[in-house]
Amino acid sequence: MRVRDLDVKDITEAVRELCITANYDLPRDVYDALVAACAAEESPVGREVLEQLVENADIAARDRVPICQDTGFAVVFAEVGQDVHLVGGTLADAVDEGVRRGYGDGYLRKSVAQEPAHARRNTKDNTPAILHTTLVPGDKVRLTMMAKGGGAENMSSLNMLKPSQGWAGMSQAVVDTVSRAGSNPCPPVIIGVGIGGTIDEVTLLAKKALLRDVGSTHPEARVAAMEDELLERINALGIGPQGLGGRTTALDVFIEEMPSHIASMPMAVNVQCHAQRHKTVEL
Amino acid sequence: MAAKKIRTPLTDDVVRGLRAGDAVEITGVVYQARDAAHKRLVALIDAGEDLPFELQGAVVYYMGPSPAKPGNVIGSAGPTTSGRMDAYAPLLMRRGLKGMIGKGLRTAEVKQAMQDETAVYFAATGGAGALLAQRIVGNEVIAYPELGAEAIARLEVKDFPAIVVNDCHGGDLYEEGRARYAKAE
Numbered sequence: 001m002r003v004r005d006l007d008v009k010d011i012t013e014a015v016r017e018l019c020i021t022a023n024y025d026l027p028r029d030v031y032d033a034l035v036a037a038c039a040a041e042e043s044p045v046g047r048e049v050l051e052q053l054v055e056n057a058d059i060a061a062r063d064r065v066p067i068c069q070d071t072g073f074a075v076v077f078a079e080v081g082q083d084v085h086l087v088g089g090t091l092a093d094a095v096d097e098g099v100r101r102g103y104g105d106g107y108l109r110k111s112v113a114q115e116p117a118h119a120r121r122n123t124k125d126n127t128p129a130i131l132h133t134t135l136v137p138g139d140k141v142r143l144t145m146m147a148k149g150g151g152a153e154n155m156s157s158l159n160m161l162k163p164s165q166g167w168a169g170m171s172q173a174v175v176d177t178v179s180r181a182g183s184n185p186c187p188p189v190i191i192g193v194g195i196g197g198t199i200d201e202v203t204l205l206a207k208k209a210l211l212r213d214v215g216s217t218h219p220e221a222r223v224a225a226m227e228d229e230l231l232e233r234i235n236a237l238g239i240g241p242q243g244l245g246g247r248t249t250a251l252d253v254f255i256e257e258m259p260s261h262i263a264s265m266p267m268a269v270n271v272q273c274h275a276q277r278h279k280t281v282e283l
Numbered sequence: 284m285a286a287k288k289i290r291t292p293l294t295d296d297v298v299r300g301l302r303a304g305d306a307v308e309i310t311g312v313v314y315q316a317r318d319a320a321h322k323r324l325v326a327l328i329d330a331g332e333d334l335p336f337e338l339q340g341a342v343v344y345y346m347g348p349s350p351a352k353p354g355n356v357i358g359s360a361g362p363t364t365s366g367r368m369d370a371y372a373p374l375l376m377r378r379g380l381k382g383m384i385g386k387g388l389r390t391a392e393v394k395q396a397m398q399d400e401t402a403v404y405f406a407a408t409g410g411a412g413a414l415l416a417q418r419i420v421g422n423e424v425i426a427y428p429e430l431g432a433e434a435i436a437r438l439e440v441k442d443f444p445a446i447v448v449n450d451c452h453g454g455d456l457y458e459e460g461r462a463r464y465a466k467a468e
Contacts, residue, residue, distance in 0.1 A: 045446065069349045151387070238460075244406065245460020273410055
């Protein structure tokens, strides 16, 4: 078995670039969804908000400035091929160094505070990153950077439901989370739902669900139908763009599912604002 | 939607003339302040000390910008979630604060204080920081530079677009707008 050497300097450089471009360039799928929502929205004030968001994305891409001043906690998913040998340092240090350089060089806001319950001192370089590493077949490293803003993250929920509550109870808990959040998470939102596993895994599933393209359909028809039902119910709430009233409360709902303990029915909702900033690169 | 043009500092007359749902364009000085700055402002009031800016008629903008690129007045500069400042807002209104710009829900206590003290809450579009920055023409940090993005800055805005969410008459666009478009399950 041949092992491929990969210098962690390449990872640092890639993460630096991902942090900057993810924050300047709204992904095409999200942009197209906002344009489509402008045409479909019935509320005049809602339409005006959506038009501002499209114009804002245009300005950010053209002037190379952040889409939103909350340039987020840097969440990095590293899928490391098991035939890769990382040399020159540790993966975690390389990712943090990439975040440090990207947030510095890109004029991105540093939004990480240490000692959250007391001093809340800014770390001044947006580190540490949140790093999720998985081993995958092959000799490549795939890096995905998500800039996760605080306002929407704050509206997320973990729900340890009883199996007897079934899908009726679970779907209601998703809708309730979005309803309670109202205008706070900068709607139109994108909703990631994790189902099953343990408390750590279910929240990770909800976050991973947010990496899907807006408008994409889940490969499993049963899950796709659950997503469609939730999207329809959420958009019936009337919250609308920025919570000012309207039909476009969510652009999409994505579900990731895994088995649960026989005693448990965990469900997590990760709320994402319309500025759904993420980008992937393969090394 | 034709926007009402208003200037800061705000007078009670101007505030009384604003209704939930009105689009406005704000020109004049607004003060950038978010979580850490509010904590310090309230501590100063509690200690009986002077504040770094005149509260009477003032408008605060709940915002912490991204760093300005060379040659730019400010970085991206959209509103943050206002609810985190709810604990501090009623006291500031009692001391003369007339306007707040942010996004998201306020507590009943804050809304009541707006009626009692004749103050108004505007929403700017969250996540439109690149666009809103173009309406900010002056930017000077006046207190707590060590707080970085959480410092207090005196911002000069020109035709800054916002919508009245809570007026001083009890109007609430978040409630009214949502009720208008909600479908029964």
